Amino acid sequence: MDKLNKGLEPFTFYSRLHLSELTGYRATTLVELLNFMREVSDACIYHHTHRFLQQHQFLSPEPPNDFAHWISRALGEDTLGEMLASIDIIQFCTLDELRQAMIKEIEAYLKKNPRAKKKFANPDEEFHFIKAISFFLPTQYVVHNLKEFAQALEVVTVDSIYFHIFEARLRLEKGVNDFSYWLETSVGENDLAKQISQLDPYTYTMNDLRTKILKLINKRLTKSN
Amino acid sequence: MTKLDEYALIVGQSVIDELKLLAERLQGKVIQNINSTAVGGGVAEILHRMLPLLKELGVDARWDLIKGGETFFQVTKKFHNALHGKPEKITPKMFAAFMETSQQNIDEIDAYGDIVFVHDPQPIALILKNKPESGQKWVWRCHIDVSRPRPQVWNFLKDFIFSYDACVFSAPSFSQRLPIRQFLIAPSIDPLSDKNKGLPQGYIESVLEKYGITRDKPIITQISRFDYLKDPVGVIEAFLKVRKYNDCQLILAGGSATDDPESSQVLEEVLIRADGHPDIYVLSIPPGSDLEINALQRASDIIVQKSLKEGFGLTISEALWKARPVVASAVGGIPLQITHQYSGLLTHSIEGVAFGLKQLLNSPEYAKQLGENGREHVKQNFLLTRHLRDYLLVFLSLYDSHDIVYL
Structure with a gap:
């Protein structure tokens, strides 16, 4: 049974809106x-x-x-x-x-x-x-561990998933998606982080991507129970 | 129930929550809309729908009108046509008349807004009131298709446009190279209006009954005024090609404008081409019959829009919002609303329309999927709430010129 870590830093889900110039x-x-x-x-x-x-x-x-x-x-x-x-x-x-x-x-x-x-x-x-002019807004979902992360991921808007997967990696030039970054650096879930960063998000619809990531997380959560 | 609650039932609470968040960032700012008329025309209609929602969101949005006499509006009508690309003779005297009335408005109107949102060319010269040190932001909202404007009028207006902080156009093709920021805001439909709201089945049936239409065979419909640019005769040609193989019926319904000689002529040509065909219904519907139009769209199995030229073509969004499969020409703003084979079929000819109709009649499951995708696309991109959000984002952009803005 692998223990779950409490995050060194909480994870705030952001949403994004865009305007065309x-x-x-x-x-x-x-x-x-x-x-x-x-x-x-x-x-x-x-x-x-x-x-x-x-x-x-x-x-x-x-x-x-x-x-x-x-x-x-x-x-x-x-x-x-x-x-x-x-x-x-x-x-x-x-x-x-x-x-x-x-x-x-x-x-x-x-x-x-x-x-x-x-x-x-x-x-x-x-x-x-x-x-594309992007506006980033913090949502009410702030999580501290993997379990809370999964619960929030179930309900955040597709715009939020879009922000953390696409905009964070490429537009903010973080090189990796936000989910993987937090999972690795803050809760020590290196394997899970790697599995998520290895997905090609361009070949999923946003909701399929949500389901896929949740499936990976839930597998990990089951292991820790 | 507030208006925003009603929209939340349609677009989801998260969309309304986002609007509220954006509105909070505009606290303390007065948004002053200025146009030339309180009634009639698309601009007044949009403002009548938008302002109550902005107020409900807590945004201090207000609306003022400029004044003008007959001569002034005759000149601005010519400006309007010329911006659309129509040749118009505009004399120095006409420009002078425009400037004279504009000066009176400059003297009389109180530009009190933190953001002054000026709609269309009639009030455009009010920008001369702007004092840069005031910190006011001035935005020009152009609702007109200016993709191919006549240079005489465009050059005259350009001097005013360049003095604004930003301008807003409705389609990418309307944009010109300008030294100021320009934003794209597509038009929208209001899902709660008579034209688009859900209707009881009984009412839909009663409208069909009124026009003597039965539902014993699939209904194909084009809703548009009788105008050469909407090619109603072409629709009949396509229908007749389909009718050879598929038992179906056609409704051509549109406004009857008795004062428009061209419209009467087109209607006459349509009737001649229909030649009393028992499956073709040509309905001349008086203006203001939004509920009936809505019912006819909802009763249809397929909607056609075989325009030869189109502005934005919001009738497409209206049809898609009702989850109707659509076969439409790839002109104007239609390709922005329909992605071929995802959310409808785009065509370029009578033969293409006929082929598309046959495909959809013979594959009802595919047709249903196109309609459902189309509705979702409209829900995400062409409803009033998206329009409102874009306005709020434009206002916020006036205070931050970066490509990425943290709110």
């Missing part, structure tokens, strides 16, 4: 898209790689990113679209790394397929660059 940048060709991708802020890259996840979290476990979607649908470059949609976001620790990976992919494609430079999107289908 327009930039006025619009692309009609792949080259224009590429140039703006080099120039825009991380907040823009974040918006276009995570927007679908926020808005359609209940629909699909495999959300395409806006760049991939536009390249396939508006320019008809399905192969490049598929390549960008399949980029494994979880392997990157910063948004800039993700940006560079996408840029590299597009550059290589253009080199191999120069005719792709000549494709224009219809006027109604231009790509509009948008920035």
